[in-house]
Amino acid sequence: MITTDFAAWSADALGQVEQALSDWVPAAAPAGLGDAMRYAVLDGGKRVRPLLVLATAAAVQGHAEAALRAACAVELIHAYSLVHDDMPCMDNDVLRRGKPTVHVQFGEAQALLSGDALQALAFELLTPDPAQVPPAMQADLCRCLARAAGEAGMAGGQAIDLASVGKPLSEAQLRHMHMLKTGALLQGSVQMGADCAQSPLTPQARDGLARYGAAVGLAFQVVDDILDVTADSAALGKTAGKDAAADKPTYVSVMGLDASRALAAQLGDEAHHALAATGLADVELLRVLADRVVNRSN
Amino acid sequence: MITTDFAAWSADALGQVEQALSDWVPAAAPAGLGDAMRYAVLDGGKRVRPLLVLATAAAVQGHAEAALRAACAVELIHAYSLVHDDMPCMDNDVLRRGKPTVHVQFGEAQALLSGDALQALAFELLTPDPAQVPPAMQADLCRCLARAAGEAGMAGGQAIDLASVGKPLSEAQLRHMHMLKTGALLQGSVQMGADCAQSPLTPQARDGLARYGAAVGLAFQVVDDILDVTADSAALGKTAGKDAAADKPTYVSVMGLDASRALAAQLGDEAHHALAATGLADVELLRVLADRVVNRSN
Numbered sequence: 219m220i221t222t223d224f225a226a227w228s229a230d231a232l233g234q235v236e237q238a239l240s241d242w243v244p245a246a247a248p249a250g251l252g253d254a255m256r257y258a259v260l261d262g263g264k265r266v267r268p269l270l271v272l273a274t275a276a277a278v279q280g281h282a283e284a285a286l287r288a289a290c291a292v293e294l295i296h297a298y299s300l301v302h303d304d305m306p307c308m309d310n311d312v313l314r315r316g317k318p319t320v321h322v323q324f325g326e327a328q329a330l331l332s333g334d335a336l337q338a339l340a341f342e343l344l345t346p347d348p349a350q351v352p353p354a355m356q357a358d359l360c361r362c363l364a365r366a367a368g369e370a371g372m373a374g375g376q377a378i379d380l381a382s383v384g385k386p387l388s389e390a391q392l393r394h395m396h397m398l399k400t401g402a403l404l405q406g407s408v409q410m411g412a413d414c415a416q417s418p419l420t421p422q423a424r425d426g427l428a429r430y431g432a433a434v435g436l437a438f439q440v441v442d443d444i445l446d447v448t449a450d451s452a453a454l455g456k457t458a459g460k461d462a463a464a465d466k467p468t469y470v471s472v473m474g475l476d477a478s479r480a481l482a483a484q485l486g487d488e489a490h491h492a493l494a495a496t497g498l499a500d501v502e503l504l505r506v507l508a509d510r511v512v513n514r515s516n
Numbered sequence: 517m518i519t520t521d522f523a524a525w526s527a528d529a530l531g532q533v534e535q536a537l538s539d540w541v542p543a544a545a546p547a548g549l550g551d552a553m554r555y556a557v558l559d560g561g562k563r564v565r566p567l568l569v570l571a572t573a574a575a576v577q578g579h580a581e582a583a584l585r586a587a588c589a590v591e592l593i594h595a596y597s598l599v600h601d602d603m604p605c606m607d608n609d610v611l612r613r614g615k616p617t618v619h620v621q622f623g624e625a626q627a628l629l630s631g632d633a634l635q636a637l638a639f640e641l642l643t644p645d646p647a648q649v650p651p652a653m654q655a656d657l658c659r660c661l662a663r664a665a666g667e668a669g670m671a672g673g674q675a676i677d678l679a680s681v682g683k684p685l686s687e688a689q690l691r692h693m694h695m696l697k698t699g700a701l702l703q704g705s706v707q708m709g710a711d712c713a714q715s716p717l718t719p720q721a722r723d724g725l726a727r728y729g730a731a732v733g734l735a736f737q738v739v740d741d742i743l744d745v746t747a748d749s750a751a752l753g754k755t756a757g758k759d760a761a762a763d764k765p766t767y768v769s770v771m772g773l774d775a776s777r778a779l780a781a782q783l784g785d786e787a788h789h790a791l792a793a794t795g796l797a798d799v800e801l802l803r804v805l806a807d808r809v810v811n812r813s814n
Binding site for chain 1: 542545546547548549550553596597600603605606623624625626627628629631632633635636637638639640642643644646651652654655656658659661662663665666667668669671672673674675676678679680696
């Protein structure tokens with residue numbers, strides 16, 4: 219496989235992910251639930267997590283069906299978290315990916331339920347008929363996703379976020395919150411891609427990919443905090459400046475803008491070094507993805 | 517194993533479930549999240565679903581560690597559904613298991629998050645180190661739980677429930693709603709117990725257990741609807757009469773009280789017949805459990 223043409227690879231990968239999400243998020247779910255689920259998932263989002271899964275799976279010659287399912291599953295977890303996060307009892311946001319948020323469009327009850335159903339669907343995608351994906355790989359993927367999504371991962375980070383409004387946090391506390399809230403699922407994406415390997419990875423490959431995932435996961439959030447103050451709502455597709463308005467601690471509020479930019483660049487370098495340490499033959503896609511995360515403008 | 521002494525078996529089983537839930541729902545989850553999760557799960561509930569898992573596992577000589585994990589996982593899904601269902605945007609209920617509901621005690625945002633984290637934790641419990649539970653069994657259990665909890669199961673049933681307020685339903689529509697909303701997770705409990713079998717079950721056993729689960733699952737909801745009008749809040753530990761007050765269709769509102777009682781008894785008979793058809797040697801615990809579901813008073 220030629221992996222140097224990132225643009226062609228990512229266009230193909232994104233096409234596969236969009237098609238699979240459209241196939242697997244059921245329009246037929248009862249009483250409008252399917253409409254809300256599809257609205258929350260389709261036609262939007264940068265799909266950073268699916269691309270991390272698929273690029274990692276490509277680097278380890280992973281099981282193609284498992285990788286596509288994992289890519290979609292992690293995106294469903296991300297999508298559900300946005301639906302719940304936007305609700306009035308949380309961030310109370312009305313705009314997401316340039317569209318009204320799910321509770322604005324479908325009501326709060328349907329938003330709550332559709333988020334719940336998307337989380338269950340993520341695990342459903344990971345557990346097809348055993349003929350499609352080896353059962354031990356299914357178990358590995360479920361194990362990884364559950365940990366990344368749960369109290370020691372994303373949900374725990376959101377609880378810290380909730381408790382941190384209006385409080386001064388140290389850089390270490392902020393890093394801990396973000397490693398859970400955003401980092402865990404991004405890091406989990408890389409690990410799920412690695413879990414798709416059909417023969418055991420070397421410890422160096424495992425460890426290097428884990429370090430890569432951690433660096434990219436944190437870099438993503440640092441850049442998010444930078445863009446929250448430097449970009450406008452139209453470019454972001456969501457409400458800009460909302461963290462500052464909500465008195466939430468961010469990298470920019472804790473470290474300042476220049477130091478935040480320096481940190482993002484440093485995390486990008488860490489990601490590159492970690493990849494080099496994997497000993498894997500072809501990590502070009504992952505290298506470009508890390509650069510895209512650090513240099514993105516929305 | 518002597519299974520004729522149901523009281524001794526269930527006391528032992530419930531003790532194991534309570535201890536395991538207390539061990540596995542983490543007090544240390546960040547920023548109060550663990551407190552809300554434990555409040556939602558511990559010290560309350562009839563634990564019907566865990567008992568169904570464990571009694572079925574006993575009937576098929578199932579893997580003990582897998583069965584205990586499955587029993588706790590299905591209870592976590594049930595618990596999260598109650599937390600979200602009680603929220604102001606859904607049923608807006610303030611009393612559950614004789615205590616203030618989670619959002620009353622901890623706030624809406626923490627209720628939302630703790631429900632989300634409980635769902636993830638359910639799948640985490642099902643995917644321990646492969647040395648503890650065979651990976652293929654882990655995958656089977658995740659597959660079953662995800663389907664029972666998702667849009668084609670519990671979440672789908674709740675969407676129908678939400679859309680049915682104030683509408684006349686036929687008995688067939690009501691049955692469909694309840695087979696999803698409550699039945700799917702109860703039936704899933706039986707199937708998860710069966711999934712713990714360490715050698716393949718006969719088609720008769722699989723089929724009989726599926727029919728048993730369907731009958732008990734529906735009977736549970738019919739009795740719930742009966743108790744909603746015949747019991748008081750103190751006996752129920754939750755607000756009595758709330759379905760009628762909310763103008764929700766129930767078996768009693770659609771069929772009347774006598775016909776509902778007759779249906780519950782008929783479903784109990786169906787459960788007995790289905791058990792007899794399994795060909796399994798010892799289904800006594802499951803037989804008594806079905807009777808308890810039909811004849812319960814809270």
